[in-house]
Amino acid sequence: MSTLIILVVLLLLVIPPAAGLPGVPALLSLGLQLLCSLPRTRRLRGWWLVAGQAALFAWMGPVPFGGPSAFFAASVLLVARGPLRWVLFGGVTAAAGVVNLGSDAYLWVNAVGNTATQGLVVFALTRLSDLRDELHATRAELAARSVAEERERAGHDLDAMLGSTLSRVIGLAAAGRAGEIPPLTRRAAQRVRQRPGPPATHPAGPPPGDLTPRLALPILTVVYLWFPVAAIIVIARAPVPVGLRVAYWGAVVAVVVLQAYHALPRPPGARPRQAAWTLPAQLLLAWLPLLEPDRPYYQLVGWAAAALLIVIPAPRPAWALYAVVVASVPAVLFARSGSASGVPAALVEVVGMSAMFYGLHAVGRLVHQVRESRLALAGLAAARERRRIAQDVHDLIGYSLSAITVKAELATRDPARSGTELAGVVTVARAALADLRAIPGDGEPGLGLRAELASAREVLEAAGAAVEIDADRPPLLPEADALLAVVVREAVTNVLRHSRARHVTIALSARDDLVRLRVDNDGVTGDPAEPGHGVTGDPTEPGQAVSGGPAGPGQDVTGGPAEHGQGVANLTTRLAARGGRLTTASRDRRFRLDVTLPMGPPVVVAEREH
Numbered sequence: 156m157s158t159l160i161i162l163v164v165l166l167l168l169v170i171p172p173a174a175g176l177p178g179v180p181a182l183l184s185l186g187l188q189l190l191c192s193l194p195r196t197r198r199l200r201g202w203w204l205v206a207g208q209a210a211l212f213a214w215m216g217p218v219p220f221g222g223p224s225a226f227f228a229a230s231v232l233l234v235a236r237g238p239l240r241w242v243l244f245g246g247v248t249a250a251a252g253v254v255n256l257g258s259d260a261y262l263w264v265n266a267v268g269n270t271a272t273q274g275l276v277v278f279a280l281t282r283l284s285d286l287r288d289e290l291h292a293t294r295a296e297l298a299a300r301s302v303a304e305e306r307e308r309a310g311h312d313l314d315a316m317l318g319s320t321l322s323r324v325i326g327l328a329a330a331g332r333a334g335e336i337p338p339l340t341r342r343a344a345q346r347v348r349q350r351p352g353p354p355a356t357h358p359a360g361p362p363p364g365d366l367t368p369r370l371a372l373p374i375l376t377v378v379y380l381w382f383p384v385a386a387i388i389v390i391a392r393a394p395v396p397v398g399l400r401v402a403y404w405g406a407v408v409a410v411v412v413l414q415a416y417h418a419l420p421r422p423p424g425a426r427p428r429q430a431a432w433t434l435p436a437q438l439l440l441a442w443l444p445l446l447e448p449d450r451p452y453y454q455l456v457g458w459a460a461a462a463l464l465i466v467i468p469a470p471r472p473a474w475a476l477y478a479v480v481v482a483s484v485p486a487v488l489f490a491r492s493g494s495a496s497g498v499p500a501a502l503v504e505v506v507g508m509s510a511m512f513y514g515l516h517a518v519g520r521l522v523h524q525v526r527e528s529r530l531a532l533a534g535l536a537a538a539r540e541r542r543r544i545a546q547d548v549h550d551l552i553g554y555s556l557s558a559i560t561v562k563a564e565l566a567t568r569d570p571a572r573s574g575t576e577l578a579g580v581v582t583v584a585r586a587a588l589a590d591l592r593a594i595p596g597d598g599e600p601g602l603g604l605r606a607e608l609a610s611a612r613e614v615l616e617a618a619g620a621a622v623e624i625d626a627d628r629p630p631l632l633p634e635a636d637a638l639l640a641v642v643v644r645e646a647v648t649n650v651l652r653h654s655r656a657r658h659v660t661i662a663l664s665a666r667d668d669l670v671r672l673r674v675d676n677d678g679v680t681g682d683p684a685e686p687g688h689g690v691t692g693d694p695t696e697p698g699q700a701v702s703g704g705p706a707g708p709g710q711d712v713t714g715g716p717a718e719h720g721q722g723v724a725n726l727t728t729r730l731a732a733r734g735g736r737l738t739t740a741s742r743d744r745r746f747r748l749d750v751t752l753p754m755g756p757p758v759v760v761a762e763r764e765h
Contacts, residue, residue: 160514161192161280167507168222168273177222180215184208184223191230192281205230212247217255218266224251228274233281244274261388272381275374276511283515301533305540306595313544313591316346317552321584321591324559328580333573336563336580344556347548375515382508383411386454395447403447406440410455413437417462418516430466437462438480445487453484453501457508464513481505546725547594554644555587557651558614565617576617604631604663607640611647611661620656620676629665635752638729639663639672642737645726646674646748654678654746665754672750679746726750 169177169185177185187207190196208227218224224247231243251270255263320343327335390403413436417427427433441459460480467473484505485498559580566576605628612622631639643661650656655678662673727737735752 158194158284160510160517161277161284162189163510164280164507164514165189165192165226165277167503167510168225168277170222170503170507178215180211181218181223184211184215184226187211188226188230188277191233192277192284194284197285200234202234205234212250212254217257218251222269222273224254224266224270225273225277228270229277229281232274232278244271247274261392264388265385268381268385272378273511275378276515279374279378280514301537302540305537306544309541309544310592310595313548313594317343317548317591318588321588324584325581325588328563328577328584331573331577333563333566333577333580337560337567340556340560340563344553344560347553347556378511378515379411379415382454382458383407389454399447403444406444407455410437410441410458413440414458414462414512417466418512424468426466426468434462434466442480442483445484453488454504454508456480456484457505458512460505460509461512461516464509465516477509481509544594546728548591550641550645550725551590551594552587554648555583555590557648558583558610559587561614561618561651579613579617604636604640604643607643608661608663611643614647615650615656615659618651618656620650620659623658623660624662625660626663627665628663629670629754631670631754635670635733635754638733638735639670639750639752641729642672642726642748642750643674645723649723649746649748650674650676653680655680668754670752670754672752674748675745677745679741679744723748 165185165188169181187204190199191204205227208223208230212224212227215223228244228247228251231247232240234240235243248267248271252263252267255266320339324336324339327333327339386407387404390400390407393400393403395403413433416433417430417437419427421427438459441455444455445453460477463477463480464473467476481502485502488498488501489495562576562580562583566573566580569576608624608626612624615622646661650659654676656676657678659674659676662671662675664671723737723739729735730737730750730752733752735750738749740747740749
C-alpha cells in the first residue's frame with residue numbers, strides 16, 4: 156500500500172497543470188526520485204541522487220508548479236542529516252524562487268510554496284514508509300529488550316521478596332535459632348504461590364529515526380496551511396464579486412478544517428464523531444464551487460475525496476464514492492464548456508491532491524498499526540517471561556522453602572538432631588539462593604534427577620515418611636533429566652503440603668523410548684483429588700506435630716491456603732512442550748502422580764497432503 160501511494164503521488168506531481176506531457180528533465184527527475192523513495196531501492200539513496208536532481212533542476216529552468224523542484228527538495232531532506240538538511244532544504248526552496256523571478260507574483264509564490272510543501276509531502280511519505288519497515292524489522296529487538304527488562308525487574312523483585320528471607324534463614328540456622336525459621340519460610344511460600352502480576356509497560360518510542368511525532372506535526376501543519384493559502388490567492392485573483400469571493404474563502408477554510416478533523420489520529424476502526432454530517436458538509440462545500448459561473452474552483456474536491464477514503468471504513472464503498480466524486484469534476488467541467496480543454500489537467504490535479512492527503516493519512520495509519528503490533532508482541536514476550544519466572548519460582552523455590560521448614564521444625568523438636576538439620580537448612584537455603592539468581596537468566600537452574608531423588612529421600616524421611624525409590628536410571632537428554640527433576644521437586648512439595656504421608660514410593664522406568672515417573676503416597680487428607688487435577692486436602696494447623704514429629708506431610712508446612720492446581724498446571728505445560736503427559740489419581744486416601752516423557756527430543760510429524 157505505501158509503495159503504491161508513493162508511486163501515484165510522484166507520478167501525479169511530475170505532470171504539468173496544463174496537462175501537457177512532462178519533458179525529458181522532468182522524467183529523469185522522476186526516475187531519480189523513485190530510486191530515492193521506493194522501499195526496494197532505498198539502499199541506493201545517497202548524495203549522487205542529490206547531485207543528479209540539482210543538475211536536472213538547473214536544466215529545467217522555471218517550473219512554477221513544483222514537481223521536479225519538489226523532488227530536489229525531498230531528496231535533500233532524505234539524504235542529508237541533522238540541521239544541514241534543513242539548511243539545504245531552505246536553499247533549494249530559495250533557488251526555486253530565484254529561478255522563477257521572471258514570473259508574476261502569484262506564479263513566484265506558487266513555485267516557492269509548491270517546492271516546499273510538495274517536497275515535505277514526498278519526504279514524509281517516504282520516511283513514513285521507511286519507518287513502517289524499520290518498526291517491522293525491529294519488533295524482535297523490542298521483544299528481546301522487553302524480556303531483558305522483565306528479567307532485570309524480576310531479579311530485583313525476587314531478591315527483595317525471597318533473597319533477603321533466604322539469607323536471613325542462613326543466618327538464623329548458623330546461630331542455632333531454628334524456631335524463628337518456619338514463620339519466615341511460611342510467609343515467603345505464600346508470596347511464591349501468588350499469581351504473577353502484569354508486566355511493566357514499555358515506552359512506545361519508534362526506532363531511532365528522523366520522522367518522530369515532534370517533526371511530523373510541523374510538516375503536516377505547513378502542508379495543511381499552504382494549500383488553503385494558495386487557494387485563497389487564486390480566488391483573490393479571480394474576477395468574481397466580493398461577496399462570492401468571501402464565500403469562497405469561507406468554503407476553503409471550512410473544507411481544510413474539516414479535513415484536519417477527519418484525518419486526526421485515532422485508534423484502528425474508530426471514526427470521527429459526527430462524521431455523519433461533517434463528511435457530507437465537507438463534500439458539499441468542496442463541490443459547490445464547481446457551479447460558479449465564471450471560473451469554477453475544483454481543487455477543493457481533492458480534499459473531500461481524500462476524506463471519503465479516510466472516514467468510510469469499508470474499502471469498496473469508499474473507493475466507489477471516491478470515483479464518483481472525482482469523476483464529477485471533469486464531467487461538470489465538460490458539461491459547462493462543451494470542450495475537453497483543461498479537463499484532463501483538472502482531473503490530474505484533483506487526483507493528485509487527494510492522493511497526497513490520503514497518502515499521508517494512510518501511511519501514518521500503517522505506521523501506527525505496525526507500532527502497536529510491535530508493542531503488543533513485546534508485551535506478550537514480557538508477559539510470557541514473567542509467567543515463566545513465576546512458574547520456576549513456584550516449582551523450584553517452593554520445594555526449598557518446604558524442605559527448610561521441615562528441617563527447622565525437626566531441629567526444634569529434636570535437639571539431638573538439631574546440628575545436622577540446621578546444617579541441612581543452610582545447604583538447602585544456599586542452593587535456593589543460587590536457583591533464585593539463576594531463574595531470571597536465559598536458562599533454567601542446573602537441576603539433575605539423581606540429586607533431586609537423593610534430596611527427596613532426605614526431606615521426606617526428615618518429615619517422618621518411609622521412602623522407597625526404584626529408579627532404572629535410563630539414559631536421558633539433559634533437558635529431559637532437568638524436567639523430571641522439576642517434577643520430583645513439585646511432587647515432593649505436594650506430599651509435604653497436602654498429605655500426612657507415611658509411605659512414599661518414587662519409581663522411574665523406561666520402555667519403548669518413553670520414560671515413566673510415578674510418585675505414590677498415602678495419607679491424603681480431606682476429599683480425594685479428581686483425576687487430572689492435582690492433590691486436594693484439608694491441611695491442619697501449621698506446625699502441628701504428627702506422631703510426635705515435626706510438622707509433617709499434610710500440615711501445609713508453608714502456611715496459608717494451598718493452591719493445589721498451580722503446580723500441577725505448571726508441570727503439565729512444561730511436559731506438553733516436550734511431548735510429555737501428566738496424570739493424577741486419588742483413591743482410598745492415596746495419591747498417585749504419573750508422568751510419561753519421550754527419552755529423545757520431541758518429534759513433530761508433518762501431516763501429509765492427500
